Amino acid sequence: MDLFSFVECAKETRSLKALFDLLVSCSSEQGFSQVAYGSLTDTGPARLPEYLRAAVTVNFPSDWCERYSERGYNAIDPVVRRTTMLSTPFLWDRLADQHQLQPGETRVLSEAREAGLKHGVTVPLFGPFGRLSVVSFASSFDDADPEHRLSHLNALAWQFHHALAEIAPLSEGRCQIQVALSEREKDCLRWVEQGKSSWEIGVILKVSENTVNFHLKNAMRKLETNSRTHCVVKAIRLGLI
Structure with a gap:
């Protein structure tokens, strides 16, 4: 699975x-x-x-x-x-x-x-x-x-x-936070989910490795995560990718 x-x-x-x-x-x-x-x-x-x-x-x-x-x-x-x-x-x-x-x-x-x-x-x-x-x-x-x-x-x-x-039981005061990812951030996360490195993603998307890292860091910041894997997981659960 x-x-x-x-x-x-x-x-x-x-x-x-x-x-x-x-x-x-x-x-x-x-x-x-x-x-x-x-x-x-x-x-x-x-x-x-x-x-x-x-x-x-x-x-x-x-x-x-x-x-x-x-x-x-x-x-x-x-x-x-x-x-x-x-x-x-x-x-x-x-x-x-x-x-x-x-x-x-x-x-x-x-x-x-x-x-x-x-x-x-x-x-x-x-x-x-x-x-x-x-x-x-x-x-x-x-x-x-x-x-x-x-x-x-x-x-x-x-x-x-x-x-x-x-x-888990949630309190009445909890609200959902809306997060918007750019299309390029989504592309990078999808390839991370496939196990690709920043260099490999750069080759696929025809951009530099630094550009890939820039988009991934932005996505991690928006989703308040501290690793690429955590970021991908959260993006999937939120239906962003």
């Missing part, structure tokens, strides 16, 4: 369970059938959709979830710790190479692999005022290729996050 199909199906969901099941179904097509979603902060105005109450929805193996809870692994889990430090998606396989892990952190990763979570991708989801949620995708396959699936899983996570905000 591509990103646009996920958006259309998500619009028909009316519950967290249905939306989470849809996310799992889509990520399973990428070889990552085990998913966890949660909020790492529980502060902020309740009137904003980004400020959902802290909760965890997970389909990781039950025995691993029980052990994780009983041993208080959330306090030493390197994935949780790095989520608060990193602004971009990251691979579990790279944590030991890119960071100096403590013995307890290494143990958590090792036991997770033994429990069937052999490869993983985590997507930090930053909102206004320091709000932070997270989606983690895990695979039980030895030959899973998280690096190749990273871009698609990142986009799925953001789409899920926005769709969940839409079905």
Whole structure:
């Protein structure tokens, strides 16, 4: 299922369970059938959709979830710790190479692999005022290729996050903000959704790489996003592209 199909199906969901099941179904097509979603902060105005109450929805193996809870692994889990430090998606396989892990952190990763979570991708989801949620995708396959699936899983996570905000209870005072993108900004975002780089988009549209970056930055500013993927996701959800 591509990103646009996920958006259309998500619009028909009316519950967290249905939306989470849809996310799992889509990520399973990428070889990552085990998913966890949660909020790492529980502060902020309740009137904003980004400020959902802290909760965890997970389909990781039950025995691993029980052990994780009983041993208080959330306090030493390197994935949780790095989520608060990193602004971009990251691979579990790279944590030991890119960071100096403590013995307890290494143990958590090792036991997770033994429990069937052999490869993983985590997507930090930053909102206004320091709000932070997270989606983690895990695979039980030895030959899973998280690096190749990273871009698609990142986009799925953001789409899920926005769709969940839409079905969450909203206050009476919330209003929709109208955003207008130029045709060139829309063109650039459509090609970003297809996985093209700024240079490649420039070749396609017959403009310079700097011009492409200019349009993308304008779109990100208008949609109040801090990454290209987030911008594409929000533009799709708003029906702008």
